[in-house]
Amino acid sequence: QVQLVESGGGLVQAGGSLRLSCTVSGRLFSIIAMGWHRQAPGTERELVARIGSGDMITYADSVKGRFTISKDNAKNEVYLQLQMNSLKPEDTAVYYCNVIVGGGVNYWGQGTQVTVSS
Numbered sequence: 371q372v373q374l375v376e377s378g379g380g381l382v383q384a385g386g387s388l389r390l391s392c393t394v395s396g397r398l399f400s401i402i403a404m405g406w407h408r409q410a411p412g413t414e415r416e417l418v419a420r421i422g423s424g425d426m427i428t429y430a431d432s433v434k435g436r437f438t439i440s441k442d443n444a445k446n447e448v449y450l451q452l453q454m455n456s457l458k459p460e461d462t463a464v465y466y467c468n469v470i471v472g473g474g475v476n477y478w479g480q481g482t483q484v485t486v487s488s
Contacts, residue, residue: 372396372477374467379482386457386486392450392467392479400471405439406452408463408484415466419452432460457486 378390394404405420405428419439420428427439436456442449450467467479 372398372401372469372471374469374477374479376465376467376479376482379465379484381485381487382457384457384459384486384488387453387455388457388484389454390452390465390467390482390484394448394450394467394469395446397471398446398448401448401469402472403470404441404448404450405468406450406465407468408461408465410463413463418465420468421450454484457484459486459488462486 373395375393376390378388380388382388390406403420403422406418407415408418409415416430418430418433419437421439421441422428429437438453440451462485464481465484466481469477
């Protein structure tokens with residue numbers, strides 16, 4: 371089992387910045403990838419950024435150059451962050467922290483709302 375607790379998010383004007391954090395605990399040795407997804411009303415959940423095998427980082431084209439994903443390893447927890455700069459109204463969505471463990475099982479955070487006003 372893996373537990374994910376998100377923090378951050380909120381309301382910001384276009385061009386502003388926000389930072390999302392996710393504390394990951396549990397069977398950390400089983401994790402093969404971790405990242406952030408988002409879902410806007412009426413749309414499917416989409417990948418925003420991911421750290422995969424060998425710490426290879428992948429970004430959605432829509433956020434490249436504006437968002438930065440990073441992680442910090444502690445003894446019993448991993449802290450996953452998403453720094454979001456130059457935010458646009460189209461970035462408005464619920465953002466979910468995600469972890470994939472061996473066998474392809476997905477774990478999700480509770481979701482945090484990001485709203486960007488124009």
